[in-house]
Amino acid sequence: MSDDQLNLKIIKFIKETNRKEIQAILDELHPYDIAKLYKDLPRKHRYKFLLFLTIEQLAYLTSELGTKDQIDILHQLGVENSSKVMDLMDNDDLANLLHELGADNIENFLSRMKQEESQAVQNLMKYPPETAGRIMTNRYVWIPFHYTVQDVVDKLRSFAEIAETINYLYVIDDQKRLVGVISYRDLILARSDEKVADLMYSRVISVPATMDQEEVARVIERYDFLAVPVVEHDNVLVGIITVDDIVDVVISEANEDIEKLSAAGKAIDFDTKAWTAAFRRLPWLILLLIIGLLSGSIISGFEETLTKVVALAFFMPMIAGMTGNTGTQSLAVVVRGLITRELDKKTVLRLILREFGVGIIIGFTCGILIAGIAYVWQGNPVLGLVVGCSLLATLIIGTLAGTVIPLLLYKFNVDPAVASGPLITTINDILSLLIYFGIASVFISYLV
Amino acid sequence: MSDDQLNLKIIKFIKETNRKEIQAILDELHPYDIAKLYKDLPRKHRYKFLLFLTIEQLAYLTSELGTKDQIDILHQLGVENSSKVMDLMDNDDLANLLHELGADNIENFLSRMKQEESQAVQNLMKYPPETAGRIMTNRYVWIPFHYTVQDVVDKLRSFAEIAETINYLYVIDDQKRLVGVISYRDLILARSDEKVADLMYSRVISVPATMDQEEVARVIERYDFLAVPVVEHDNVLVGIITVDDIVDVVISEANEDIEKLSAAGKAIDFDTKAWTAAFRRLPWLILLLIIGLLSGSIISGFEETLTKVVALAFFMPMIAGMTGNTGTQSLAVVVRGLITRELDKKTVLRLILREFGVGIIIGFTCGILIAGIAYVWQGNPVLGLVVGCSLLATLIIGTLAGTVIPLLLYKFNVDPAVASGPLITTINDILSLLIYFGIASVFISYLV
The missing domain is CATH 3.10.580.10 (CBS-domain)
Structure with a gap:
């Protein structure tokens, strides 16, 4: 039976108030499947559907849902039944739910639960979120x-x-x-x-x-x-x-690491509202905007050089992009490595030396490649040399920055994933522009 | 007892050939701890240490180690003992090990194992890596x-x-x-x-x-x-x-997703050699170099505009960077969302509309901000308008590209994480330059 057929069947039985058939179907389903069925039901049938569930089934269903749906169900059930459901829920799930509800509501709900259960969940809530005490359960023998x-x-x-x-x-x-x-x-x-x-x-x-x-x-x-x-x-x-x-x-x-690495903003999923998502992403973007203006002011400092050789601007995005990317590559290796490995001095030193080696290898490969391309494209051997040397230098420095910055943050107990992709990218942007225009300014008399 | 003390004690007992004390210590340790002890031992004591272990303990130890150390141990143990150890290893671990050893060695090892065990592991190896058949075990009742x-x-x-x-x-x-x-x-x-x-x-x-x-x-x-x-x-x-x-x-x-998102190259960890790491990272970098040159050729197409108003170059990195970043943010949301969610048309449509909304909100916020800054900095209201409008347009388009591209890839059964950060960044780079210089060219007479 497909999900859609199941859905139609349940709606039919709800309309017929056929408790026995509904229970027969529910008996075949795991909690996850019941939650999926519930979420797929049209809203007007959802609340009626709840009336056909036992308190145990309601507890299973509630545990599988997101906070918003959980609160919705508890409100629908009324005070007495919702307390009974909460008595049966896993304490770690319940602690999470109450945490979201806010102080006023916590009191209200806890006072109606069984003494023993409300005691247990209050014990859990003593511990800060994301600790062993908060995610443990007391349902064991x-x-x-x-x-x-x-x-x-x-x-x-x-x-x-x-x-x-x-x-x-x-x-x-x-x-x-x-x-x-x-x-x-x-x-x-x-x-x-x-x-x-x-x-x-x-x-x-x-x-x-x-x-x-x-x-x-x-x-x-x-x-x-x-x-x-x-x-x-x-x-x-x-x-x-x-x-x-x-x-x-x-x-x-893992999701948190990815969010931080891409500076995607905390806890945005498919159901987050546009305003909320935009609000969570904006702080990062505005920070990056300001750092981006820094790059701009560096370029403006080299205005004279740029005016003389406008062709320099053609290679700017490529150099900045490559440097940023190699930094992100190194960063990803470090952040994921730290998850399974403890660090000692030897490991750190070996890692930095390794990445230095990687920087040299990719620097020379890409540098020689681009020098040739620049020469052929613009017909200017000095420009080829300037672009090639710049890329060599920036790739080595970019690789090292992507390795050393997260390691330093880790040493000072800051989550290295916060040295997120865009941040390293931007730092490398600035470094690469300084190097590129620096080298170009030195050779400016041969360039024009 | 700290790890170091434990180590010294074991070395002492190895030197004294005190089998009883070594076994007393091993009895207290879990397989992971025995493996840690083994790896921390100086190389010259390692092989002696193996002589004090029972076949069961050798099997536990071997299962916890990386392929290189596993092969090392099997060679040390000699043909007879290593077959016994392999008989006792979990079949999924063993299948992985044999997969690494290559065809010739597989025959050699399998022929010496118990008929029943070698049959079992050969059954596992029928299935392709990363499938249920390959990671299952036959040690169950x-x-x-x-x-x-x-x-x-x-x-x-x-x-x-x-x-x-x-x-x-x-x-x-x-x-x-x-x-x-x-x-x-x-x-x-x-x-x-x-x-x-x-x-x-x-x-x-x-x-x-x-x-x-x-x-x-x-x-x-x-x-x-x-x-x-x-x-x-x-x-x-x-x-x-x-x-x-x-x-x-x-x-x-999760590691694979992060590797792909940052185009970090496959399977690079702290122990990978510099040559290998560089070789795995280079294909991505060279691809990005070529795409970066595309950006360059776009800029060169607007050479005339740029020569007239060099100040346009100052805002180039900021606009490209912001557009790239907002795209990566959207991409991260989509990639991680797909892990826990199946997609239907409704979800996709809602997601695209949501991200469109996000693009508009962050576009207006950042656009107005940068218009003001550009006006104050360069004292040119038209430049402010051009930069602000460009950022508004590129942020909306960048957000949509970061959402739609991975969804399209997913629809055509390509892993959306492959639409990795740098790739989306580069696509957005190109789009943002076209929009920025396009708008600037339209207003060029008011800009100079």
């Missing part, structure tokens, strides 16, 4: 270390509904300190009277609640974990982070 | 659908070593067709005489072996799966893909 396998099975039975479906169980002592980990598979293979303390693996790797989410992703990626426990001071277990949330983190961090 | 829970537990006991540690078991019928899935948790909660067929969840989402790995990542991300089964025609189960491999896929695909 912990095991006191004195339990037998049978005790564990009994506990699992009563918590079967709420436990995240991962394959580890974390073991704690009486002070809630993390002391071990045991897998479902180990439990299945053990006798029911065996002690958890004898079966568990006690060298657990955990992350502190204040750790940056990108760092957590690195831990999970390195060790190929499906989940990692989150602890506070004194090793007290406060939650777990599962790998499916980490996949989202990795995607959004 | 499948369950015939007529089994009882007790049968499953017995089977698990005999395969405990080799099964990937995930929490699902896939259920197949007598033709090896995938018919269901059951979780370890369900098994623990069930009575031992219950039938798997009654407990299992039969609506399994699977992926075909030929599916692109990026597509597989999308499936796993959407449904928050920890693993997904891989099937061939007729729904025959041939392997599984686990989420930890998908995390690696997501990271490397």
Whole structure:
């Protein structure tokens, strides 16, 4: 059945108020599919559709949607039902939603939720966004270390509904300190009277609640974990982070890097309004406009040279563009390399030397090429020499700038992706114009 | 114990040939940590260190290393031991390694491996790189659908070593067709005489072996799966893909996007040699050089205009740079948006209209700003008007080009990230020069 057919069918059943058939369809669908169905429904049918869902289904659906749709649904459901839905939502999703709602609404919603659930989500919100504490969940089963396998099975039975479906169980002592980990598979293979303390693996790797989410992703990626426990001071277990949330983190961090590298402005997606998108992009553009005027004032400083040999202007965009581009290439290598590699002095030195070598190789290749072309095109060997030497020099300097600037920023704890493409491009623009017109001015008597 | 201390300790024990202490340390370490230890050891101790490892530990270590180090270890181990290590390696890792080794060596290695294991890895290598078939593993436990829970537990006991540690078991019928899935948790909660067929969840989402790995990542991300089964025609189960491999896929695909967006050249990392890096970057640079000359020939076409009003050159880099940048911003939004969103006509139309709106807003803001600045700086109101109008027009066109070009490429099944930043920048360069000098030529009599 295609998406469109499914849609038509659901609309038909909504009109017929046929709860049984709608439930039969929903039973076949995963939360993502239910959310897709919901978003594809015409607006007038959406709210009616909600009336046919159970509270659990509403919670699944809400978790899959964006903040705007989430708030929309909660308003439609009314106070009582929306509190019930929020009780069932994953706490990390809920913390995110409440963060977006603003202080007034948070109080309003939290006061109506179950004491225990509202406590849990408030705990999460203590931690700053993008930390382990903020993306962890409290829906997992912990095991006191004195339990037998049978005790564990009994506990699992009563918590079967709420436990995240991962394959580890974390073991704690009486002070809630993390002391071990045991897998479902180990439990299945053990006798029911065996002690958890004898079966568990006690060298657990955990992350502190204040750790940056990108760092957590690195831990999970390195060790190929499906989940990692989150602890506070004194090793007290406060939650777990599962790998499916980490996949989202990795995607959004990569998006952030790309946004910064292209200075695209924060968090613009297909649904962002034109005004918002323009507003987020403008600061960068205005900054670049001002830097672009700097290039202009450099050219105006060489007005005399330019007036004498207007042909110099023909090669200006090519030199500036090539220099900017080679810088961006180096920048991309550095920014992505830093994600998987820690830096020591040796690595840095080797990288800078390598890029210096790259600059020399591409500088000579492109420089000789353009010298020949310029000579043939304009019939002026000195012009060819000036353009060729300029390109050689600017490509070497551009490559080094694209390497050294992000490394320096990294050293001073500034995100190197902020040394974004356009910024490096513009710095290289200015450098390349200075070099080009500088060399041209020296040779000006041979050029005219 | 810090990494350095650990290193010194291991070197000490290697010198003393103290196998017991070395094993005691290794017992505490995860594969990633063992690999880190190995890489940090001075070269002369590395090979000795290998002698203290069990075959299992060698297999773990090898899986964590890069291809060059892997081949190095296999050579050190000699024919017999290296075949044993390869028997124990994950098949997807092994397939990658063999792919790098080249045809001659593949035969050589495969012939010495266990029949069953070499068969498995050859099966994987049938599929092209970056497909589901290539990254799947055959180390998982499948369950015939007529089994009882007790049968499953017995089977698990005999395969405990080799099964990937995930929490699902896939259920197949007598033709090896995938018919269901059951979780370890369900098994623990069930009575031992219950039938798997009654407990299992039969609506399994699977992926075909030929599916692109990026597509597989999308499936796993959407449904928050920890693993997904891989099937061939007729729904025959041939392997599984686990989420930890998908995390690696997501990271490397994001890297590829960034490489393409910045035209940084394929697969350049901190360890790439200068010659190789330069060689990979040069094709792009030479292409851009040629396109840059096109800009030059446009300017030369307006030589007369430029000779009359040299001040026009001052604003050239700013206009070209701004147009290029706004295009790159739009491109980044489109490329990253396509990762999580399927496109339909409605979405495309809305996106283009949105970006058109963005172009108008930023065009007017920046245009008015620069008109004022140009007037004050050069004291020429007509020049201000020309520069302002040009920027307004080029920003709108640049924004649209950055949106429409990648969408068109996507429609014709070309990876839109290939419409990389520099390419869009250069196209926008040319357009902006044509517009700028075009408008200037019209007003030339008022400008001088």
